[in-house]
Amino acid sequence: MLASLQAYAQPAPQRVLRVAPHADLKTLDPVAASIVITRMHGLMIYETLFAWDANLVPRPQMVESFSTSADGLAWTFTLRPGLKFHDGQPVTSRDVIASLKRWMARDTIGGKLGEYTDRMEAVDDRTFVLRLKRPFALVPFALGSAVGQIPAIMRESDAASDPMRPVTEAIGSGPFRFNRAEWRSGAKVVYDRNADYLPRSEPPDGLAGGRVVKVDRVEWLIMPDPATAAAALQTGEIDIWEQPSQDLIPVVTGNRNIRVERYSNLANQVMLRPNHLYPPFNNPKARLALAYATDQADFLAGGFGDERFWRRCNAYFVCGGPNGTEAGTEAYAKPDLETARRLLRESGYNGERLVLTTSNDIAAIGRMAEVTADALKKVGFNVDVQFADWGTVTTRQQNRGSPDQGGWNLFVTYASGATMQSPMTNIGTNMACERAWAGWPCDAEAERLRGAVVDATDDTQRKNAVEALHRRLAEMQPYRVLGQFDQPYAHRTTISGVLIAPVMLFWNIEKK
CATH class of the missing domain: 3.40.190.10 (Periplasmic binding protein-like II)
Structure with a gap:
């Protein structure tokens, strides 16, 4: 054997x-x-x-x-x-x-x-x-x-x-x-x-x-420029383009030697993550202002183009997944700029500069960061978009220092549906303070409700626990859900x- x-x-x-x-x-x-x-x-x-x-x-x-x-x-x-x-x-x-x-x-x-x-x-x-x-x-x-x-x-x-x-x-x-x-x-x-x-x-x-x-060997060839990756796939220099830019998909699919397919059953989730350690986002009113100030369609269209690749969704645990409730998010399904401005004033924010760290290495993320700045400026946020390579951005995300000491206030990113579909694996809804993911949200009630999901003894009890948790998250806004999208991959027909x-x-x- x-x-x-x-x-x-x-x-x-x-x-x-x-x-x-x-x-x-x-x-x-x-x-x-x-x-x-x-x-x-x-x-x-x-x-x-x-x-x-x-x-x-x-x-x-x-x-x-x-x-x-x-x-x-x-x-x-x-x-x-x-x-x-x-x-x-x-x-x-x-x-x-x-x-x-x-x-x-x-x-x-x-x-x-x-x-x-x-x-x-x-x-x-x-x-x-x-x-x-x-x-x-x-x-x-x-x-x-x-x-x-x-x-x-x-x-x-x-x-x-x-x-x-x-x-x-x-x-x-x-x-x-x-x-x-x-x-x-x-x-x-x-x-x-x-x-x-x-x-x-x-x-x-x-x-x-x-x-x-x-x-016998796998080589990852780093190609930050999407046009370069598209050309390499068409000529056969590469066999797989793991995350093709949606605006170039029509270009590569015009080649009879290339196929575009999915490798995940769940859509990816886009998020706007605030840093809960520093003003103004240590105040939930400022985080709620993000929800009322933003239109998911603007971000998704900016990042992924054709609407066939994306959909609106306010479920922290992903629409189409086993825990995909939108309970508690009804009020900001569409933007309400006046409410956003009021909440921002009540949070104590006075126009201080806010650092949004991002990268054009992943083109969709860079584009959505620019949409973020435009949307938030309309309600009174003073956003400074700072671009760097993706490795630097992800390293900076772990920096707990103040924004003027190498830290940050905001970033846009996305995660797989498999990551976000469960209260146990969703990295953004973990509100366990210093043990939470970058942004370090802290809320004992959300953590108690997350524990209730684990302790549920049957499917009905677990479903009710997930809904209660989701309502609390909608109030506390560990991050602003910006909707979801499908990310295909492209490959040569030899693969x-x-x-x-x-x-x-x-x-x-x-x-x-």
């Missing part, structure tokens, strides 16, 4: 898959950064204990078997045999425990699981026990998370480091190895097939199942096997 799996994991033909990703890779640690490009990198080289299938159902990945005690307070996991890191060390329970502790200190659903966790104990090298203070039915879902900061299993020596400082090593146990020698920031990122990797025997399904690599998943995956892809 082992020999047959090894043969299956090591395809003979030499293949190089060339991809234009949506951004450059700056941070290597998928536990320290929740941005998509770092998560894509993390899923190349690391694995998680469980993995979500195409329907976001958790399936065992690194785990061979698991069991739960009758009272739901003890979960015992046994790792698959033969797991080893890229440096040859075996993956052990100690690595897993250290990795999970680090992840719980950073991630939205990881932090919630951490609140319920009493301790973790290694039984032997392959078996460990997660002991809870009270039942948490979403344990497999959490341990398979592919959104936010993913629960990547690292070497104990890496995972034991300060969770607030990114790990600079990139040694995982996944199907690809990071080729540091050929990494050129701003130009190229290279991954080689891990010949020692043993995939699961099940068919691939989303992130779950057998992660069989069918190319097949791209899986439905929260981010683009590179195993299972074949190149003719």
Whole structure:
């Protein structure tokens, strides 16, 4: 059986898959950064204990078997045999425990699981026990998370480091190895097939199942200019354009050797994120002013053009998803500029300069930032739009300093529907103060209501808990929901096997 799996994991033909990703890779640690490009990198080289299938159902990945005690307070996991890191060390329970502790200190659903966790104990090298203070039915879902900061299993020596400082090593146990020698920031990122990797025997399904690599090398070629990426796809210089600019989709689809398709079942959500640490957005009235001052259609049209790619939606947990209520948002479904001006005055804002940090590296985000400035100026906000490369912007987002000391007041971004569809994984609705995502919203009542979603004992109770939470979020505005859009990818017809998943995956892809 082992020999047959090894043969299956090591395809003979030499293949190089060339991809234009949506951004450059700056941070290597998928536990320290929740941005998509770092998560894509993390899923190349690391694995998680469980993995979500195409329907976001958790399936065992690194785990061979698991069991739960009758009272739901003890979960015992046994790792698959033969797991080893890229440096040859075996993956052990100690690595897993250290990795999970680090992840719980950073991630939205990881932090919630951490609140319920009493301790973790290694039984032997392959078996460990997660002991809870009270039942948490979403344990497999959490341990398979592919959104936010993913629960990547690292070497104990890496995972034991300060969770607030990114790990600079990139040694995982996944199907690809990071080729540091050929990494050129701003130009190229290279991954080689891990010949020692043993995939699961099940068919691939989303992130779950057998992660069989069918190319020998993946190159990310950084192309910030969309026209350059479009031309490269048409000439065959690249095989995949991960996030084509919508205004260039008609150009590439005119080529009979190119197809444009989706790799996600849920639309992406756009958000305007305020910094809750500093005036005026430490006052919920100023945050509500953002909601009343903005028309989603202006942002979506500016960012994504043709209306067939986007829709209005005020659901924090995504329209079309299992938790997609819009309860409590009815009042600002359309702009009300007078109400926005009144709330802004009542917040104590007096025209101080507000820093909106953004980038044109991701063209839609840069365009929506400019729409933001125009919209907010109409109601009295004094917005200073500051452009930088995307890596600098995402680094600055983590800066808790005041805006005049390298911090910020606002930014526009978007996240996958898979990330935002659940109160447990939605990074923006985590209002746990210093443990929240960039912007650091703080509201004990929202966190109590989020806990009620976890504690719900049936679907009806959980639905009611989600609606109550959503109404509170609509009042507190951790961020302004700017609607949602579909992001296709474009590929040469020589490429097949791209899986439905929260981010683009590179195993299972074949190149003719």
